[in-house]
Amino acid sequence: xxxxxxxxxxxxxxxGDDGVEENASARxxxxxxxxxxxxxxxxxxxxxGVPVYCPxxxxxxxxAEIGGQWNSDGVSVSEDKSYLAGFLWHEAGSGDVHVxxxxxxxxxxxxxxxxxxxxxxxxxxxxxxxxxxxQGTRQVAGKEVTVYTVSRDAxxxxxxxxxxxxxxxxxxxxxxxxxxxxxRVLQNLDRIVGGLEVIRPAA
Amino acid sequence: xxxxxxxxxxxxxxGALGAAGVYELVDKLGDSPVRAAAGPRPAEQHLLAEAxxxxxDGIEVIEPPLHHQVVTARLGVRRQPDxxxxxxxxxxxxxxxxxxxxxxTPAGLAVSVAWGLPYFRRFVPDxxxxxxxxxxxxxxxxxxxxxxxxxxxxxxxxxxxTILERNEVAFLLRxxxxxxxxxxxxxxxxxxxxxxxxxxIRKGFQGGGFAGGxxxxxxxxxxxxxxxADLIPDxxxxxxxxTSTQRQTQGxxxxxxxxxxxxxxxxxxxFRGGTHMHLSHLFENxxxxxxxxxxxQRVDTTFRPGFEAREGAQTLRQAPEDAVSDADLxxxxxxxxxxxxxxxxxxxxxxxxxxxxxxGELYPKGSAIxxxxxxxxxxxxxxxxxxPGRDRHGEQPEAGLHFISFNPSSDDFRRNRLAMDGRLPDxxxxxxxxxxxxxxxxxxxxxxxxxxxxxPPRARRxxxxxELL
Numbered sequence: 001x002x003x004x005x006x007x008x009x010x011x012x013x014x015x016g017d018d019g020v021e022e023n024a025s026a027r028x029x030x031x032x033x034x035x036x037x038x039x040x041x042x043x044x045x046x047x048x049g050v051p052v053y054c055p056x057x058x059x060x061x062x063x064a065e066i067g068g069q070w071n072s073d074g075v076s077v078s079e080d081k082s083y084l085a086g087f088l089w090h091e092a093g094s095g096d097v098h099v100x101x102x103x104x105x106x107x108x109x110x111x112x113x114x115x116x117x118x119x120x121x122x123x124x125x126x127x128x129x130x131x132x133x134x135q136g137t138r139q140v141a142g143k144e145v146t147v148y149t150v151s152r153d154a155x156x157x158x159x160x161x162x163x164x165x166x167x168x169x170x171x172x173x174x175x176x177x178x179x180x181x182x183x184r185v186l187q188n189l190d191r192i193v194g195g196l197e198v199i200r201p202a203a
Numbered sequence: 204x205x206x207x208x209x210x211x212x213x214x215x216x217x218g219a220l221g222a223a224g225v226y227e228l229v230d231k232l233g234d235s236p237v238r239a240a241a242g243p244r245p246a247e248q249h250l251l252a253e254a255x256x257x258x259x260d261g262i263e264v265i266e267p268p269l270h271h272q273v274v275t276a277r278l279g280v281r282r283q284p285d286x287x288x289x290x291x292x293x294x295x296x297x298x299x300x301x302x303x304x305x306x307x308t309p310a311g312l313a314v315s316v317a318w319g320l321p322y323f324r325r326f327v328p329d330x331x332x333x334x335x336x337x338x339x340x341x342x343x344x345x346x347x348x349x350x351x352x353x354x355x356x357x358x359x360x361x362x363x364x365t366i367l368e369r370n371e372v373a374f375l376l377r378x379x380x381x382x383x384x385x386x387x388x389x390x391x392x393x394x395x396x397x398x399x400x401x402x403x404i405r406k407g408f409q410g411g412g413f414a415g416g417x418x419x420x421x422x423x424x425x426x427x428x429x430x431x432a433d434l435i436p437d438x439x440x441x442x443x444x445x446t447s448t449q450r451q452t453q454g455x456x457x458x459x460x461x462x463x464x465x466x467x468x469x470x471x472x473x474f475r476g477g478t479h480m481h482l483s484h485l486f487e488n489x490x491x492x493x494x495x496x497x498x499x500q501r502v503d504t505t506f507r508p509g510f511e512a513r514e515g516a517q518t519l520r521q522a523p524e525d526a527v528s529d530a531d532l533x534x535x536x537x538x539x540x541x542x543x544x545x546x547x548x549x550x551x552x553x554x555x556x557x558x559x560x561x562x563g564e565l566y567p568k569g570s571a572i573x574x575x576x577x578x579x580x581x582x583x584x585x586x587x588x589x590x591p592g593r594d595r596h597g598e599q600p601e602a603g604l605h606f607i608s609f610n611p612s613s614d615d616f617r618r619n620r621l622a623m624d625g626r627l628p629d630x631x632x633x634x635x636x637x638x639x640x641x642x643x644x645x646x647x648x649x650x651x652x653x654x655x656x657x658x659p660p661r662a663r664r665x666x667x668x669x670e671l672l
Contacts, residue, residue, distance in 0.1 A: 119540040119641035120634035132497035149434060150497040157494050176494055182433045 031056040031195040040066030045201045048081040050105040050168050056195035059188045062087045081105045095178035104169040113152035131160045141194040161189050216401045219587035221385035228426045244307050246476045248315040248661050249609045253308045260518040263450040268309040268377040271578040272384045272406050275370040276399035284672040290398050291666035297394035301387050312383040315375040316664040317480045317656035322371040327668040336467035341614035351467040351612035355653040359624040360645040368654035404587040405605050407580035412438035420579050427581045427600035431490030442489050446518035454574040459609040463560040466611040476660030481616045483606045484584045485650040492647045507546030508539045523569020526553040536633050541641040551618045576607040584651045613655045
């Protein structure tokens with residue numbers, strides 16, 4: 001094992017956390033949204049009127065092509081211009097890989113979701129934070145992100161990275177479900193957020 | 204499986220008695236708590252001498268032993284008075300040999316012997332009919348005599364797959380030192396060569412984090428690769444993050460004895476100083492608990508909706524004067540459509556008035572009655588089982604709890620457990636769906652096994668009633 005690691009270092013290669021070999025020049029390149037994904041993210045930036053973040057990497061097998069095979073429903077944009085871009089792979093019996101990217105233009109407070117419970121035939125709805133149980137902050141590619149371990153609505157069972165920039169609240173979350181563990185999700189989120197490319201609205 | 208000495212020393216079950224397996228790590232983690240010197244040995248088997256009291260988050264907590272093991276068995280003896288007499292003497296001798304080596308304290312080793320109803324039915328049925336305590340309250344309700352010990356049943360939140368066990372005996376071993384537990388278990392069954400056919404071995408741990416550090420539950424869950432282990436708070440006494448042995452949540456002194464509160468009629472007194480024990484195993488979905496419930500919801504669910512708690516607190520006040528009443532519980536349900544775990548049990552588990560016990564002690568209103576001895580486990584569902592198919596045994600570690608509660612009667616435990624499911628003693632049924640989030644902890648736990656036992660007083664712990672045949 002030690003020998004294998006030494007050989008990789010000597011050859012200028014390292015293993016990515018998914019075990020895929022990547023070379024030094026690739027690691028040094030600035031994060032870049034793949035050209036095939038960029039048009040969709042540009043249209044989104046234009047539509048919501050604020051910068052959006054396009055990933056340069058997504059956990060296998062999904063990608064972040066809006067309208068692509070892992071995002072067949074496209075992006076959901078609300079009246080207030082907040083958006084949700086979700087990318088999902090699901091296979092019964094195997095688990096799923098699900099990443100959501102959100103933006104809330106003009107908002108910096110943690111948004112509220114509706115918690116619905118039904119007991120005794122009565123349904124109760126109450127507002128709760130969409131992201132709660134903060135587990136501290138971490139620096140990822142110059143962003144100070146807060147890690148939330150409890151998320152709601154489309155982010156339920158996700159770990160969420162949340163940060164604020166120029167009056168916009170952004171989140172990236174990933175579902176903790178087989179085949180992924182909590183630790184692996186943190187690694188994935190580090191890598192996704194560390195590789196975001198900002199896409200600005202066209203003038 | 205009947206073990207000879209040779210098999211015991213070399214067989215799978217024998218190896219499992221002292222084997223560490225995944226629990227080996229606990230030997231490398233932290234130090235045992237400093238304990239006071241031992242006092243006199245209690246007449247009750249279920250009581251631990253010199254239990255340590257500490258203050259955590261400003262609240263008094265009883266620090267239970269770190270390591271636990273339960274061994275269940277059927278008897279490998281025939282129903283003949285002379286054979287039973289020899290067995291009785293052999294077991295008593297083996298237990299005394301252990302007590303010569305260890306004090307009956309957390310620092311030493313406490314061994315409690317509990318007898319299942321199948322033992323009484325197979326070996327001493329007539330004597331059991333005459334001597335087992337009668338539950339006065341349950342008898343009044345049923346308008347017929349009800350034994351203080353009856354077979355466990357499934358509860359509304361249990362699945363149909365919950366196994367109701369039929370063990371004849373269970374040994375509970377507790378110590379701060381895992382080696383003491385291993386040594387006690389090995390020597391006990393070696394010295395009682397062939398008396399017992401082991402049916403299961405169950406192991407676990409709790410605590411270890413009150414003085415700092417991660418604590419055993421988190422360390423062990425991380426080491427075993429339990430899903431959600433990273434999310435367990437450092438220092439937590441149990442996987443689910445809250446302390447469960449606040450002094451005021453544990454029945455004081457001899458309150459759980461059959462006779463103390465007058466709940467049970469001990470008849471001619473054979474079982475005076477004894478108690479009832481419920482033993483169950485349940486899986487805990489640690490990941491769901493921490494990813495699907497935020498801290499506020501975990502407090503609401505564990506204690507009571509709206510219960511006051513500092514963010515991140517692990518040890519919460521559970522004082523007698525704060526005990527939830529029947530009316531409080533119903534009010535909570537009307538208001539928020541949910542009940543908390545401890546809140547739902549308190550109307551039945553706490554004294555409704557001051558009671559002077561038969562031991563002369565005054566037990567104040569609001570005192571807890573049950574004395575719990577539950578501990579976390581990575582068993583799936585047991586460390587070892589004689590029947591892996593029936594028990595759905597798996598080799599992969601799973602987060603769970605071996606739940607042990609000492610109550611004055613089976614019915615007393617049953618009333619508490621039914622209340623947890625929203626079935627109140629006055630007949631009220633809070634409409635809670637099976638596994639619903641409104642049902643407290645039930646949505647993240649799954650009970651696999653249950654059984655009730657009689658724990659005789661220490662003087663009659665070995666093959667109770669056999670000497671009267």
